[in-house]
Amino acid sequence: MSEPKPSSTSSGQLWSYWRGLGGWNFYFLLKFALLWFGYLNFHALSNLVFLAWLLFPIPSLRWHRVRHWISLPMGFALFWHDTWLPGLTSMLSQGSQMAGFSAAYLLDLVNRFINWQMIGAAFVMLVIYLFIAQWIRVTVIVTLLLLWINLVNIAGPAVSLLPGKSATPEVVLNNQPPASKDAAQPNTLDQSAPPTSANLTAYLNRFYEQEKQRVTHFPDTLPADSAPFDVLVINICSLAWSDVDAVNLRDHPLWKHFDILFNNYNSATAYSGPAGIRLLRASCGQTSHHDLYQPVDNQCYLFDNLAKLGFKQQLMMDHTGEFGGYLDELRKVGNMQAPLMSQADIDPELTSFDGSSVFNDAQLMQRWLDDRQKSSDARSATFYNLIPLHDGTRELGSTKVAAYQPRAKVLFDQLDNFLTNLDKSGRRVMVVVVPEHGAAVEGDKMQMSGLRDIPSPGITHVPVGIKFAGMKAPHQNQPLSVEAPVSLLAISDLISRVVDGQVFNAANVNMSVLTENLPQTPVVSENDNAVVMMYQGKPWIRLNGGDWVAYPQ
Incomplete structure (x- = not known):
């Protein structure tokens, strides 16, 4: 996409230097696809802030290019943060143990980590993006989509945007009968409050407080x-x-x-x-x-x-x-x-x-x-x-x-x-x-x-x-x-x-x-x-x- 040249009458105005997202459009489109299929723990506001950083007009073309280079590690870190992959703290804590893995096992883990079907799908998306970007201002579409996700996300987590009847379908551990003596002792923790983040944290805290009171009482001695x-x-x-x-x-x-x-x-x-x-x-x-x-x-x-x-x-x-x-x-x-x-x-x-x-x-x-x-x-x-x-x-x-x-x-x-x-x-x-x-x-x-x-x-x-x-x-x-x-x-x-x-x-x-x-x-x-x-x-x-x-x- 060619860079528009500002007119002589507006060359001194900052707002005449909008350059679009360029290749970062594909970055966000890839995230939208992964979010749609449930593979991301998408942080909508963080991504919107990153998009604003990339869009903010900079008169100097040189500094505009420098921003792209600075954004690469930022974009990678944000992408990792949006996945369900282990965080840095977890990886550091497991680092010494990973050093003990055999080379063959590490190679097997790498092979499992690479999803060739996803890589193929991403390549197809890239080709389609490069093709349509010749006629369509993709930056406008990406920006509107991210704004929409943020607006919808105000009422709940972004994962609710996933397709399907329910964002969190019922989990069936094993087939359970309607009632049995084994269920005679009900869960005393109240779960009636809406599953907001604050209510879930409060529930977890109540759970651990209740567990502190529970103990098995063994006899002091065995009978004769x-x-x-x-x-x-x-x-x-x-x-x-x-x-x-x-x-x-x-x-x-x-x-x-x-x-x-x-x-x-x-x-x-x-x-x-x-x-x-x-x-x-x-x-x-x-x-x-x-x-x-x-x-x-x-x-x-x-x-x-x-x-x-x-x-x-x-x-x-x-x-x-x-x-x-x-x-x-x-x-x-x-x-x-x-x-x-x-x-x-x-x-x-x-x-x-x-x-x-x-x-x-x-x-x-x-x-x-x-x-x-x-x-x-x-x-x-x-x-x-x-x-x-x-x-x-x-x-x-x-x-x-x-x-x-x-x-x-x-x-x-x-x-x-x-x-x-x-x-x-x-x-x-x-x-x-x-x-x-x-x-x-x-x-x-x-x-x-x-x-x-x-x-x-x-x-x-x-x-x-x-x-x-x-x-x-x-x-x-x-x-x-x-x-x-x-x-x-x-x-x-x-x-x-x-x-x-x-x-x-x-x-x-x-x-x-x-x-x-x-x-x-x-x-x-x-x-x-x-x-x-x-x-x-x-x-x-x-x-x-x-x-x-x-x-x-």
């Missing part, structure tokens, strides 16, 4: 007729219901082994360290991510509560625990001081994303069972963390990331065989399978596959199964499905209800009665810089302490 048994908490990294469905393993025989299945359990975070700490502190209500790293009362530590009742603490992992300081966090923040169970003579099964070994879980679980059969300790409580499903894991001797489905199938088979052997052994064990978070096998509009910077419902909605091996009572053909929204406190509460071991001696066990009125927890999930919560049946997200926006579907 209590029956000894073991508690085995299997903490699986990277397994959510969305992952199970993505690889078609919902019908695997593993699920039939459980006596109780929590269908609407929220892990409350999307990263391993915080997930482990939250589980070890499950005896108190859910805390914010910041408070997770602050001192708490000893009554919050689930395994300490069990230790006071004679359960010997044990720690087992199928990895070293060195990456990201995971083991150190468990010890310093989660108060897990038990020595790590020996991995000697256990075969490596996979190679982790950082090049370290992932040991064979079937052999580890068998070692645990053999050790318990020989041990003189009547009771034990074991925290077992396993990572074969973590993103970037490779087959031995390979540099290529292994497909998720075969790894999940192998792990499910191993767990299925272990639970079968546990039944055959006759040992009394309460097995709690509770994943840390999902793997994000299928990404969404906010995050690519494998990225977990945002704790979306698809990542934190994880399958939790409870099995009572060695019961005298017959097991049901199907596990009892608990449909109420629960989280970590429900696990602690359930363990406290059976800590005397009588569930193993009873001739009949009514699982519905056992799980009646378990503490429910509204769905709130938090990483360092992102909070996602359900409000009025729909997910909302806040990044870096900013405004709340509807989670794009």
Whole structure:
């Protein structure tokens, strides 16, 4: 587009030097397209200010060109700010961990990050823009569109401009019956206020205040007729219901082994360290991510509560625990001081994303069972963390990331065989399978596959199964499905209800009665810089302490 020359009568007037946006038109048109399809967390006013900066007339052509060069990093930063990609603070905090990634895994992440279909669409848009710009003043159209977006956005977040019947469609975690005993304890937090940013923040604050009052009360001592048994908490990294469905393993025989299945359990975070700490502190209500790293009362530590009742603490992992300081966090923040169970003579099964070994879980679980059969300790409580499903894991001797489905199938088979052997052994064990978070096998509009910077419902909605091996009572053909929204406190509460071991001696066990009125927890999930919560049946997200926006579907 040629630059208009000011007339001699107006050459001294600033307003005669309007030059248009030029190539920046394509920048804004690209953003409009991404916004329309729900791929941007668009900041309307910031973009309008940037457009005004680009349009403001400057008499000197030289300084006009200098402004374009200065605007390039500004435009890039604003574009990044408008995406759902991790912020600078998050990337810096994860930088040391990324340095531990193997070169092959980093290359795989880059390949996933590049969306060739979007690049192709952007090229087509560029050609169309260059073609129509010969006859149409695109700057006028872009300016009017951005003004319109700002006007509409005054009443709500820009994401409401997305096409469809609703900006935030209902989220269905699992099919829920109309009513059940599991829903007898309603959510006491009021959600009737309109979902404005101020109301959502107030709701979140009320949630955390309420959670501070909640605690599981374990008995001071066990009764004389209590029956000894073991508690085995299997903490699986990277397994959510969305992952199970993505690889078609919902019908695997593993699920039939459980006596109780929590269908609407929220892990409350999307990263391993915080997930482990939250589980070890499950005896108190859910805390914010910041408070997770602050001192708490000893009554919050689930395994300490069990230790006071004679359960010997044990720690087992199928990895070293060195990456990201995971083991150190468990010890310093989660108060897990038990020595790590020996991995000697256990075969490596996979190679982790950082090049370290992932040991064979079937052999580890068998070692645990053999050790318990020989041990003189009547009771034990074991925290077992396993990572074969973590993103970037490779087959031995390979540099290529292994497909998720075969790894999940192998792990499910191993767990299925272990639970079968546990039944055959006759040992009394309460097995709690509770994943840390999902793997994000299928990404969404906010995050690519494998990225977990945002704790979306698809990542934190994880399958939790409870099995009572060695019961005298017959097991049901199907596990009892608990449909109420629960989280970590429900696990602690359930363990406290059976800590005397009588569930193993009873001739009949009514699982519905056992799980009646378990503490429910509204769905709130938090990483360092992102909070996602359900409000009025729909997910909302806040990044870096900013405004709340509807989670794009």
